[in-house]
Each structure stands twice: as C-alpha cells, then as structure tokens.
Amino acid sequence: MSELNELYQEVILDHNKNPRNYGVLEQADRRAEGNNPLCGDRITVFIKLREDTIEEIRFQGAGCAISTASASIMTETLKGKSLDEVGPLFQAFRDLVTGKETPSADSLGKLAVFHGVSEFPIRVKCATLAWHTLQAALQQRTDPVSTE
Numbered sequence: 001m002s003e004l005n006e007l008y009q010e011v012i013l014d015h016n017k018n019p020r021n022y023g024v025l026e027q028a029d030r031r032a033e034g035n036n037p038l039c040g041d042r043i044t045v046f047i048k049l050r051e052d053t054i055e056e057i058r059f060q061g062a063g064c065a066i067s068t069a070s071a072s073i074m075t076e077t078l079k080g081k082s083l084d085e086v087g088p089l090f091q092a093f094r095d096l097v098t099g100k101e102t103p104s105a106d107s108l109g110k111l112a113v114f115h116g117v118s119e120f121p122i123r124v125k126c127a128t129l130a131w132h133t134l135q136a137a138l139q140q141r142t143d144p145v146s147t148e
C-alpha cells in the first residue's frame with residue numbers, strides 16, 4: 001500500500017472510531033433519515049441553518065466504517081459552508097468515489113481520503129449515504145431516503 005493510501009486509511013479509521021459531530025442536534029431546523037437497503041444501515045442527519053449557511057450539523061446512526069467516517073468528514077467539511085456550496089461538493093465527491101475524473105477533486109480537501117472507494121463499487125453507497133440523507137434534509141423531505 002502506498003504511503004498516501006495508508007494515510008487515507010488511517011484518517012478513515014480515526015473518524016470511524018471517533019466520529020466528529022456525532023449525536024442529536026436538538027435545535028436542528030432540518031433533519032432526515034437515510035438507509036442503505038443493501039445492509040440496512042441507517043443514519044439521521046441534523047442541520048441548523050443561519051440564513052443560507054450551515055451553522056451546525058450533526059449525525060447519528062449505525063453503519064460501517066466507510067459510512068461513519070464519510071458522515072463524520074462530511075459534517076466537518078460542511079460546517080460553516082453556504083447552501084450553494086453543498087451541491088457542487090456532493091457532485092465532486094460522487095465523481096471521486098465513482099472513479100470519474102473531475103477537475104473539482106482538488107477542492108475536496110479531506111474528503112479526498114475516500115479516493116480508494118472507487119475500486120469497490122459496492123462501497124459507493126456506504127460513502128454517499130450521509131450525503132443523500134443531507135440532501136433530503138435540505139429539501140425537507142419527510143420520507144426516509146435510500147441510496148437506491
């Protein structure tokens with residue numbers, strides 16, 4: 001394994017073991033539930049907005065290492081971001097984990113640690129579960145969202 005891949009894996013394992021922004025956000029004004037039907041793992045994303053900015057974001061749920069680390073790094077990345085930035089970031093992240101070349105990959109920051117997911121197509125749903133759930137929360141959807 002290359003040094004870079006080892007570093008990426010360490011970051012993922014660290015976020016799985018010590019997820020950031022984990023827990024219920026009582027003052028959330030948006031929330032949604034998501035699940036990966038392939039494994040049954042579930043996640044809830046909570047968001048508190050201040051005008052068009054994500055002031056606070058948390059998640060809760062049980063999932064595999066990739067889904068937990070992805071949710072954790074997603075919340076770290078999006079805290080303080082404007083709503084306009086969310087769509088392009090999700091698109092760039094999806095391109096990364098599905099192995100598409102994307103000029104915006106440079107803008108992904110720590111999300112780049114999921115680069116290796118593209119070699120394991122079944123894991124794409126794990127990596128994107130939190131993002132699909134986030135999108136549902138922002139769209140104020142009340143039906144539980146699925147990665148299918």
Ligand code: FES
Nearest residue numbers: 039041064067126
């Ligand atoms: Fe369930 Fe990854 S195995 S989300």
